[in-house]
Each structure stands twice: as C-alpha cells, then as structure tokens.
Amino acid sequence: MQHPNFETRHPLQTDDQETGIDPLQNYITSKTGGSVESSGTKSFSESDSTFISYRKEWDELFLNCNYLARIRQKGINGQLRSSRFRSVCWKLYLDVLPEDKSQWINKTMELRTQYEKIKETHITNPRKAAGQQDLVVNNPLSQDEGSLWNKFFQDKELRGMIQQDVMRTFPEMQYFQQDDVRNMLTDILFCYARENEQLLYKQGMHELLAPIVFILHCDHQAFQHASETAYPSEDMKSLLNPEFHEHDAYAMFSQLMETAEPWFSSFEREVRKGKEEMITSIPFARPQDSGPSVAIVAKVNRIQDQLLKKHDNELYMHLTRLEIAPQIYGIRWVRLLFGREFPLQDLLVVWDALFADSITLDLVDYIFVAMLLYIRDALIASNYQTCLGLLMHYPPIGDIHALLHKALFLRDPKNNPRPVNYQFQQNLDYYKTRGADLMSKTRARASAAPLNINKVSSSLLNFGRKLISPAISINASGGPPVGSDAGFAPPQAVGRSLAEPPATAPQSQLPPLQHQQTQHHRLLKSESMPVHLSKDVVAGGGAHVSIPVQTVTDI
Secondary structure: OOOOOOOOOOOOOOOOOOOOOOHHHHHHHHHHHOOOOHHHHHHHHHHHHHHHHHHHHHHHHHOOOOHHHHHHHHHHOOOOOOOOOOOHHHHOOOOOOOOOOOHHHHHHHHHHHHHHHHHHHOOOOOOOHHOOOOOOOOOOOOOOOOHHHHHHHHHHHHHHHHHHHHOOOOOOOOHHHHHHHHHHHHHHHHHHHHHOOOOOOOOOHHHHHHHHHHHHHHHHHHHHHOOOOOOOOOOHHOOOHHHHHHHHHHHHHHHHHHHHHHHHHHEEEEEOOEEEEEEOOOOOHHHHHHHOOHHHHHHHHHHHHHHHHHHHHHHHHHHHHOOHHHHHHHHHHHHOOOOOOOHHHHHHHHHHHHHHOOOEEEEEEEHHHHHHHOOOOHHHHOOOOHHHHHHHHOOOOOHHHHHHHHHHHHHHHHHHOOOOOOOOOOOOOOHHHHHHHHHHHHHHHHHOOOHHHHHHHHHHHHHHHHHHHHHHHHHHHOOOOOOOOOOOOOOHHHHHHHHHHOOOOOHHHHOHHHHHHHHHHHHHHHHOOOOOOOOHHHHOOOOOOOHHHHHOOOO
C-alpha cells in the first residue's frame, strides 16, 4: 500500500539526477487528447531507465568485494547526499547488518521478529486480557505490581512524556506532523524505554530517532517508484520493505544508542568481575532530579580544555576569561549529534560522516572543534552575551563539506589535506539579541523559586520519622531512648537550634503530649526551611549548592 504522500522521486534527490516519471502521466495525457499508446510506451521506457539507474547505484555500492570500505569513504566524503540506499549504508555503519551479504535477509528477519516480541510485551491492552486474569488483581483500582491495569497507567504517563517531545519534532516539516509518523516515533521510544529500564526515556532521544525514520521513508519511496515496472532483487525487497519501517527504525536507533547512551544516562559505568554495571554517584536521587551525566560533562570539558586549547589557544583563553563553560552549549551539541545546529539536509551529511567513520562516533569531538573554529573571529570579538548567542544559535554554514574536511584534518593532518580557511562573517546584532534573551530566561528561572534541599529529600525525611517515632514516644513517657548514651546531647537541642528559639519552660516541665507535639512541629518546620542561594551560584561561583547547567541548556 502506497504512502499517502507518495512521491515520484527520492525526497533528497538532486535535480540533475534521474527522477523517473509521474505515475499520473498517462491519465493527464489522455485527458488532454494525447495518444495513450504513445504516452504509455514513453512511460514504460522512462520507468525502465529509472530502474536501470536504480539497480546501477545498488551494484556500485554493494557488489564490489571491498564494498564496505568504499561506502564508508563515500559517507565521509559526503557522496550519499542524494543516494537512494542511504538507510542500507547506515545499517552497515551501525552494525545492524553484517558485512557478509549472504546473511542480510536472515539478520533483517531476526531483528524484525525481535521487535514484534518487544512490542507485544510492552504495549498491552488490559481490556483484552481481562478474561484471563484474576479480577481481584487485574482491575483499574488495583495497585498490585502484577496488575495489567497498574502497568497500563504507568505506561500512559511515560507515553505522555514522550508524546510531548514527539509533537515538537521538526515542526517545519510536514512529514513529522502526520499522526501515523508521530505514533511510530512514540512506540519506538516507548519500547526502547521499557527495554532499558535504568535509562528509560530522556529528552532529546526523539531528535536522534527522527532522522533515522526519515531516511528510511525516503528510501522506501524510491524503492516503490523504481519497482513499479521492474522486478527488484530479493535483497532489495527484504531490506527496503515499507511494511517494516518501524521495525528497522527501532533496530537502527537501538544500535545508535549503544554509543550515545552514556551521554543521556545519569549513571556511571563500572566494570566488576568482567561485567559492566551501572552505578550512580547520587544515592536516593530521582532520575528527574539528576543533572547532566558524568560522561557527557567529562567529554565536553575534554573537548574544550584539551582539543580546543591545542588547536586554538587564543580562542580557548577567550572563552575561559568569559567563563563560558562547555556544558552550556556543548551538551546539546553532543547529545543530539548537532541536530539543532544544521538544517536536516546538511545534518544527514554530517551523520553520514559520523557513522561511516566509526560506530563509536569519535569524529564528534573534532566536528565540535571545527564548529568553534568556524566562528572563532566572531567569538573573540564578542562579549559574553554575544558569544552565548552564537553558540546557542549556531550560524548557518555555506558548505557543510568544508566543515567535515576541517574536522578530519584536525584529527589527522598527515593523511588529510589542509582545507581552505573559512570564517563566519556576518552582523552580530542578531546573536547579541539571542544571547540577551537566553540570559534573561536563565535569570528568571534562577530567581523563580529558591532551591529547597529538604523538599527534594522529603522521602528520606519521611523514612526518618518512622525511625525516630519510637524514640519520641519513649521520651514522652519519661524513659531514655533505646541505645542512648548519657554523654550525648538530647536530640531536642538540635531541633531547637534549627527550627525555633527555645521555649520559656524547660522541656522536662512540658506535659508528655505537648512535648511530643512540639517535637513533631519542629521536625515539620525543619523540612520546610528553604536553602537560599546567593547570586554567585548562577554565575558559577564556588557555593556548595549549585544549579545544574541544564537550566540553561534544556533540550
């Protein structure tokens, strides 16, 4: 079944490349009085030539005995911009497909079957299974962990959070405004979150998935058009089957996240007894309370403090004097693989090079530096406000290939020619205004409400109340706490110093009930005491309590 937005040419195909025919040409010709027979003959001839060019491109990419090295070089050199098999190349780059072409079909079927099972496991309808479950457990009011309804409501909350981001995905593109595309994105991200419970879903993942879904769509369109009058090979039919659009996107996204996962995770990885485990350095912290992961902060710090310093010490010193931390702009650059810094056409070329170079995405670091060097003169000539605008609203680049060549040269100058020096030169007033807007938003967020550490730790305080309530009851009856030491001051003294001035009457003279109520009041009051931050915290001062950098770089 054809997609409602079926196109007669590849969406990324250039004008000078073979575009095929319009399937409505016969109908239009007959309506205008032309010869149906001649137009049909012409249509067949053009369709035949279209498939020939389509098959020729396939053979050039994948028939060579050393085909993988060739398509890697094409990706790095930016030669896949209008390719009709970009998704197949990405599958090979990301190890979704093996190098052995004889295993392509079996591996593809295996991954698709695997996704079907994942989707069947995690996307459930409790109404359909109601007759097979115990109604005492499986009902909408049940809080039992094994209740399908309980799982359904938890899943609904997660899906709602994902859908909020999906609705904002590439708003300028009509393709991503379609309901079926949005549902596909949501299902893939939801299944990934349920398969990775420690990571779950993090904001920004949808912007890694969307280009993958789009290039699959483009290749499916080209395949449908090319196979209208000719019989494609079994490999083509299997790899480019539009019915498995969602399955293939999930497989590619999962492989990409194998590398990108540490950039989203708030956990650290630790190897114990040969097994890789995930640990957190913030005990009792909720996922939504945690700031940027250790891995992503370390990465952007290393890029600016080492690579940039090595290649342009003057620019590095300027950013250091202005106290522009790399986390402010770099976390978004790296996490989204520069997805917001370039238009989609150029972004796909950047991703061609990133994936073709290595599945570990090592080229990210040097593209990062090349982007800074492109606007170096503007940065050096600007103050904090304008620099912030330039970094958070990256200027357009005329030739994305020049940027990639610069990144390759920075990494390996011996084996890559020195690219032509290029610099951004435009009026900086726009970026000065954007920087001012960002600073205003940051100040508004910082002054909106004081940080309350006790409120963040309310769950620990509730747990503490349960622990000390027996001791309070014993104290109220006049007996010493269990396990108490005569040399220690009573806990009342600590509560008094934090919560309120001492009472006029000694604690021992208070009635037992009043004494217990006083203790409870102090405990509640100590929980509500806010921790006020000084202004230097926002500016990066050395206070013990700091605002996460993501308050500036929400993505």
